[in-house]
Amino acid sequence: MTHVPRLFVPAITPFHADLTLDLPRLVAFGRHLIAEGADGLAPFGTTSEAASLSVDERMRGLEALIAGGVAPERLIPGTGCAALPDTIRLTTHARALGVRGVLMLPPFYYKPLSSEGLFASYARVVEAVGLGLRIYLYHIPQMTGVPITADLIGRLDAAFPGVIAGLKDSSGNWDNTAALIAAFPHLEFYSASEALLPRNVAAGGAGCISATANVNPAGIAALIRALGTGAEAQALARAEAARSAFEKLPLIPAVKAVVALQMGDPGFAHVRPPLIAPPPPLEAAIKEAAALCNGVHALV
Amino acid sequence: MTHVPRLFVPAITPFHADLTLDLPRLVAFGRHLIAEGADGLAPFGTTSEAASLSVDERMRGLEALIAGGVAPERLIPGTGCAALPDTIRLTTHARALGVRGVLMLPPFYYKPLSSEGLFASYARVVEAVGLGLRIYLYHIPQMTGVPITADLIGRLDAAFPGVIAGLKDSSGNWDNTAALIAAFPHLEFYSASEALLPRNVAAGGAGCISATANVNPAGIAALIRALGTGAEAQALARAEAARSAFEKLPLIPAVKAVVALQMGDPGFAHVRPPLIAPPPPLEAAIKEAAALCNGVHALV
Numbered sequence: 001m002t003h004v005p006r007l008f009v010p011a012i013t014p015f016h017a018d019l020t021l022d023l024p025r026l027v028a029f030g031r032h033l034i035a036e037g038a039d040g041l042a043p044f045g046t047t048s049e050a051a052s053l054s055v056d057e058r059m060r061g062l063e064a065l066i067a068g069g070v071a072p073e074r075l076i077p078g079t080g081c082a083a084l085p086d087t088i089r090l091t092t093h094a095r096a097l098g099v100r101g102v103l104m105l106p107p108f109y110y111k112p113l114s115s116e117g118l119f120a121s122y123a124r125v126v127e128a129v130g131l132g133l134r135i136y137l138y139h140i141p142q143m144t145g146v147p148i149t150a151d152l153i154g155r156l157d158a159a160f161p162g163v164i165a166g167l168k169d170s171s172g173n174w175d176n177t178a179a180l181i182a183a184f185p186h187l188e189f190y191s192a193s194e195a196l197l198p199r200n201v202a203a204g205g206a207g208c209i210s211a212t213a214n215v216n217p218a219g220i221a222a223l224i225r226a227l228g229t230g231a232e233a234q235a236l237a238r239a240e241a242a243r244s245a246f247e248k249l250p251l252i253p254a255v256k257a258v259v260a261l262q263m264g265d266p267g268f269a270h271v272r273p274p275l276i277a278p279p280p281p282l283e284a285a286i287k288e289a290a291a292l293c294n295g296v297h298a299l300v
Numbered sequence: 301m302t303h304v305p306r307l308f309v310p311a312i313t314p315f316h317a318d319l320t321l322d323l324p325r326l327v328a329f330g331r332h333l334i335a336e337g338a339d340g341l342a343p344f345g346t347t348s349e350a351a352s353l354s355v356d357e358r359m360r361g362l363e364a365l366i367a368g369g370v371a372p373e374r375l376i377p378g379t380g381c382a383a384l385p386d387t388i389r390l391t392t393h394a395r396a397l398g399v400r401g402v403l404m405l406p407p408f409y410y411k412p413l414s415s416e417g418l419f420a421s422y423a424r425v426v427e428a429v430g431l432g433l434r435i436y437l438y439h440i441p442q443m444t445g446v447p448i449t450a451d452l453i454g455r456l457d458a459a460f461p462g463v464i465a466g467l468k469d470s471s472g473n474w475d476n477t478a479a480l481i482a483a484f485p486h487l488e489f490y491s492a493s494e495a496l497l498p499r500n501v502a503a504g505g506a507g508c509i510s511a512t513a514n515v516n517p518a519g520i521a522a523l524i525r526a527l528g529t530g531a532e533a534q535a536l537a538r539a540e541a542a543r544s545a546f547e548k549l550p551l552i553p554a555v556k557a558v559v560a561l562q563m564g565d566p567g568f569a570h571v572r573p574p575l576i577a578p579p580p581p582l583e584a585a586i587k588e589a590a591a592l593c594n595g596v597h598a599l600v
Contacts, residue, residue, distance in 0.1 A: 019384075019424075046409075046410075051382045051383060051407070051409030051410065052382070052383050052384055052407065052409075052410075053383055053385070054355075054383055054385040054386055054389075055354075055355075057385065081382075082351040082352070082381075082382060082408075083351060083352050083353055083354055084319075084352055084572055084573055084574075085353070085354040085357065086354055089354075106574070107351070107352065107573070107574045108382075108408075108409060109346075109351030109352075109408060109443055109444075110346075110351065110352075110443065110574055110575060111442070111443060113574050114576065116576050117573060117574040117575060117576045118574055120573040120574065120576055121573035121574040123573075124319075124573055142411070143409055143410065143411060144409075145445060146574075272384055273384055273407070273417060273420040273421035273423075273424055274384075274406070274407045274410055274413050274417040274418055274420065274421040274446075275410060275417060276414065276416050276417045276420055
């Protein structure tokens with residue numbers, strides 16, 4: 001099956017200086033990302049510091065994005081929590097708002113987990129939330145310690161036809177993504193890096209959900225448009241150059257710091273513990289990253 | 301400093317058949333553990349499936365235990381969550397109820413974390429909760445991926461004198477516990493296994509908080525009484541025998557299954573996904589574990 005390649009941005013979550021949720025900046029930034037060419041948002045994921053948000057904050061944030069004009073069909077909010085009742089509550093809420101799907105982490109405290117235990121956990125959510133649910137599984141073992149295996153995908157897809165919409169592979173392991181695309185061609189597989197976009201789409205994948213899309217949405221959207229054309233190599237090189245500026249930086253705090261520079265608004269830079277602001281010696285590298293992203297943007 | 305050695309039980313959390321929280325059984329079991337000789341409870345920790353409970357469930361559970369007659373000064377509830385606002389809410393609630401202290405996991409999604417980030421996270425909680433807070437840090441890197449280091453303990457203890465009450469070392473690494481006891485003799489260090497109790501107490505530790513205390517509270521209380529007497533070796537051997545029956549079993553589901561057998565009430569056995577009930581082939585081993593624990597109890 002061929003999927004239309006798409007960019008969903010795992011949008012950062014702005015905080016006020018007192019670290020409470022900053023809904024106006026969240027909405028403004030979400031609209032900005034769509035205006036820049038993103039197909040949609042995957043808010044409340046890892047880059048969004050969702051694990052540092054309460055269930056109520058996540059629900060209020062999603063409601064604000066939709067009320068602020070981001071169409072629900074453009075949204076794949078993260079709803080997977082450590083605790084099953086939290087996952088059910090968030091998923092029921094997101095489903096009722098008509099989102100395209102939800103990006104669902106596995107429960108990420110207990111480990112190692114059996115395939116049966118993970119299946120039971122996802123099955124409980126599907127049974128509780130009911131009809132019309134579309135789940136994108138979220139494979140990010142470096143954070144969760146709980147991998148999503150092909151065996152689990154197959155079992156869930158067989159038990160709940162049409163419910164499993166796809167998977168975001170944040171492992172960074174292209175061989176894993178390629179094997180999953182080949183095994184489940186009817187599902188949408190997203191890479192977590194724009195550097196993998198050409199390989200992802202050529203293999204039958206569905207696009208990317210990348211942290212650095214927060215700071216280079218137009219460049220990545222341009223890369224998607226250029227796929228399979230003579231402009232692909234140059235668009236890829238530019239996107240990779242912008243991305244590479246973050247390689248030696250603490251990713252989420254640096255992305256927020258660069259967003260703050262790009263938006264001309266230091267209010268975007270606050271992070272919530274356990275993340276902390278980049279220390280002053282990194283200031284020059286952050287300015288350089290912003291300049292690189294802006295340079296790509298100017299060429300789009 | 302010498303600490304009076306104590307047993308706090310990381311009490312299981314009973315669920316109804318539909319997996320909702322079973323408050324009557326939670327209270328009955330908490331009272332049973334105290335009656336059997338436990339000094340107190342450390343509910344809503346790992347063995348309690350706390351990571352699978354919502355914040356509201358944890359608060360209702362703690363309120364029920366206290367309303368049901370478990371004295372607050374005997375309680376060290378777990379209050380550490382992935383999300384800072386959840387940790388602050390639970391800790392504020394527990395503090396207001398007058399508990400002995402709280403057992404606080406580090407935020408356990410993002411990793412690796414800097415010492416600065418972890419310090420910032422705990423500092424925010426201390427600042428938000430205020431006077432009279434006593435925190436037991438919870439070191440269980442096999443679940444969290446976020447170790448509590450001596451450096452972090454020292455920084456927190458220096459910044460917030462009197463707030464850091466101690467630490468539960470669930471790493472199973474005795475050398476780590478011994479080094480921490482030596483470095484911070486004024487703090488209470490608990491081992492996560494009764495097998496380490498004699499070493500813990502001899503080195504200046506404060507006792508144990510062990511999963512298998514759910515099924516052998518009287519035997520472990522007897523071991524504490526026997527420490528330093530001629531009866532120590534035998535009491536230790538008995539407690540170790542009971543504990544060893546769980547070595548090849550899925551720990552939490554097996555503990556709950558044995559509690560169900562001991563209480564004569566299958567209602568204690570339910571686990572919430574991602575944990576699952578022990579598969580039928582393990583039934584014999586679970587009965588054997590129950591028999592071993594009951595045998596120790598008969599000798600106390």
